[in-house]
Amino acid sequence: MKKKQIEKLPYITLTKVSKRKNVRYIAVTEIKEIGGEGHLLLEVYRKDHMDVPVIRYVATERDWAVFRPATGKWSRNGITNMYGKVCWWTYEDEREDGYIGNPKKNILYTPEDEERIRSFFPNIRIRKAEDWWDYFSQHETDIRTGEKKWKQQNRKKRLQERIRNTPELREQELLEWSDGRLFGRKHVLFYRKKNSRATVCCSACGGVTEGRFKAGISYESQFERRIKEPVDRQVGHCPLCGSLGTYCPQGKAGRVKEQSASVFLADRYLEKGVVLRYIKLYKEIILDEYVGESTIVEIDGAYENRSGVEMTRTYFLPGKKVQTDYHKHDPFLCEDYWDDCNTAWSAGSIFTIGEAVVYPDTWDMLQGTFLQYCGMETYADQRGGVLNAKDYLERYINFPQIEMLSKIGLIGVVESMIKGYCGIVTDQSSRRVDKFLGIRQTRVKLLRENKGSLSMLDVLKMEYRLDQNWTENQIKALEELRIRDWGDVCGALEVTTIQKMLNNIAHYAGCGYGTGCTEAERRLRDTAITYFDYLHMRKQLGYDMSNTVYQKPRCLNAAHAKMVSEINKKEADKRIVEAEETYHDIRKNYRRLREEYFYQDNGFLIRPARSAGDIIIEGRVLHHCVGGNGYLDNHDKGKRYILMLRREEEPETPYITVEIDKQYHIIQWYGEHDSKPDAESMQQWLDGYTEWLKSTRQGTIAGTTQNMIAAAV
Numbered sequence: 001m002k003k004k005q006i007e008k009l010p011y012i013t014l015t016k017v018s019k020r021k022n023v024r025y026i027a028v029t030e031i032k033e034i035g036g037e038g039h040l041l042l043e044v045y046r047k048d049h050m051d052v053p054v055i056r057y058v059a060t061e062r063d064w065a066v067f068r069p070a071t072g073k074w075s076r077n078g079i080t081n082m083y084g085k086v087c088w089w090t091y092e093d094e095r096e097d098g099y100i101g102n103p104k105k106n107i108l109y110t111p112e113d114e115e116r117i118r119s120f121f122p123n124i125r126i127r128k129a130e131d132w133w134d135y136f137s138q139h140e141t142d143i144r145t146g147e148k149k150w151k152q153q154n155r156k157k158r159l160q161e162r163i164r165n166t167p168e169l170r171e172q173e174l175l176e177w178s179d180g181r182l183f184g185r186k187h188v189l190f191y192r193k194k195n196s197r198a199t200v201c202c203s204a205c206g207g208v209t210e211g212r213f214k215a216g217i218s219y220e221s222q223f224e225r226r227i228k229e230p231v232d233r234q235v236g237h238c239p240l241c242g243s244l245g246t247y248c249p250q251g252k253a254g255r256v257k258e259q260s261a262s263v264f265l266a267d268r269y270l271e272k273g274v275v276l277r278y279i280k281l282y283k284e285i286i287l288d289e290y291v292g293e294s295t296i297v298e299i300d301g302a303y304e305n306r307s308g309v310e311m312t313r314t315y316f317l318p319g320k321k322v323q324t325d326y327h328k329h330d331p332f333l334c335e336d337y338w339d340d341c342n343t344a345w346s347a348g349s350i351f352t353i354g355e356a357v358v359y360p361d362t363w364d365m366l367q368g369t370f371l372q373y374c375g376m377e378t379y380a381d382q383r384g385g386v387l388n389a390k391d392y393l394e395r396y397i398n399f400p401q402i403e404m405l406s407k408i409g410l411i412g413v414v415e416s417m418i419k420g421y422c423g424i425v426t427d428q429s430s431r432r433v434d435k436f437l438g439i440r441q442t443r444v445k446l447l448r449e450n451k452g453s454l455s456m457l458d459v460l461k462m463e464y465r466l467d468q469n470w471t472e473n474q475i476k477a478l479e480e481l482r483i484r485d486w487g488d489v490c491g492a493l494e495v496t497t498i499q500k501m502l503n504n505i506a507h508y509a510g511c512g513y514g515t516g517c518t519e520a521e522r523r524l525r526d527t528a529i530t531y532f533d534y535l536h537m538r539k540q541l542g543y544d545m546s547n548t549v550y551q552k553p554r555c556l557n558a559a560h561a562k563m564v565s566e567i568n569k570k571e572a573d574k575r576i577v578e579a580e581e582t583y584h585d586i587r588k589n590y591r592r593l594r595e596e597y598f599y600q601d602n603g604f605l606i607r608p609a610r611s612a613g614d615i616i617i618e619g620r621v622l623h624h625c626v627g628g629n630g631y632l633d634n635h636d637k638g639k640r641y642i643l644m645l646r647r648e649e650e651p652e653t654p655y656i657t658v659e660i661d662k663q664y665h666i667i668q669w670y671g672e673h674d675s676k677p678d679a680e681s682m683q684q685w686l687d688g689y690t691e692w693l694k695s696t697r698q699g700t701i702a703g704t705t706q707n708m709i710a711a712a713v
Contacts, residue, residue, distance in 0.1 A: 375403035410452030
């Protein structure tokens, strides 16, 4: 679709406007031939703005697009969404009309437009002629369906091509290697004892032999085979083949003993590509039994069965996206097949590729490919031969510097990058280790000595970013503190030196650095958090931090608690000032409400709140929610009132808070921590108080009525 040419086409002009009142949008069509292909142009105008259309919708036989003149942008959004909303309908239209697809409000300009649409889509049928936009919607569905079908066919074609070009798996060679490397040539010696004799069966040779493990007293016993007494879980040699195995009694053996392991194996793919296979290997040790005389289960033999299943194939090609194919099983057809996506019949069986041993021939297979200098062999040797080869090669394609990091021994850095933590990279384009990681060039050696420790790297990054030059001991001490926020150190360096800061933390923690004690490290980290928080609050409150007394208080915890209290008080005072400004009518109406609600009896008094601050302090002292904006707003607007119930001898000490409405119904009342002190007697007192309020109000109303009658007479 030639969008530049379409934008240059003039808009279709309308000679007249519909006089129907309900109409909101008018659509007009035109067929144009552009580049030898027919284009159906649909322009939708708003009735009260006929100069420029809201949208220009363009449809061809195999494509469509939407152009919005207001923004000058193209999109491939559909003419309707999943809720049936047409693309030119706005939220204002929805608020006014409610129905987002009303045919009476969206009409075609002339009957010729409808005929033009019908002729352009001859194979499409819609249910209602008035919903003319369904022609375009159905056309979009047909195109999407065709594109999806084409993509599926193309995916299957590429999958079959990969299967055809993948070399055969060297299964027998792999199984023989795995028996010694992965399973350690572990064999089992099954046995059954009877008196001083034992029957032993070896899983390596499958032979069954019987012998005596205790000397007998008869003459014939000296000619019987002598064997070592089998003991469960002990190691011994097979009397027949001499293989080393672990003894297992027949009664505990079961029929099958299974061992499993995983392995990565790489093969050449095409010219420069690599296919990495992830294989699950299994070794089964099976015991054969039969029922002998007197229904006794006898040992008949044993054998070992090794097998492997190729789980995934990951294809690496230069300049192309990494593709992984998965080996699946169809339970309905009972057959195996390869698929190019990691989905399964149930969500729980989605496959995950983990760490595994790499088959030694892999390193030879990588030679001559575009991955021959990936450095994975060096990394595998430093990890004991176990790694996630798929993740390593994928990360190497994006970050070729991993080869250099692996070869110089920064194993911790490489591990984190393989797991996806690539935020440690500072300059992805740099080939130098120091610039790549964002540290000083002289610190690369120290990082190598610590095998690329991430905690060490964090400190070195901090040193470089803060433009500091710390000693090695200081760096190791900071590493032990595990400081995550560079701002803490930066703030501390504004008032003290790095060495004084470390000394102060060690002093307050009561332990030194580099002890190797887990408890000491924990105390140092906790103390560092408290110390940085203390310094930050001191600075926030405006203290002169050049004073050494503030830099190093006598007791850190007490000084920290004092700063917390001052910060809380400052925030509380700020809250009271803001509430007083917002809810100023509470103070204004206090005297009027006091005349109505003030009451004193039997050692208690009750009064309304004097101000918004009075309510906030009440909630803070009694530790309940009365200081919230909802209560303040209700009191300010006269919907509900907050009353303070106090003892007569302590009229300014909060005791109970009462919420009451204008009809003198008590909504709720609570004391400290949402409790109800002396609940029964206080409820009786409040009941008497509400009765007094109601009787006083009735008397006031009656007196007012009599005065009005007297005035009228």
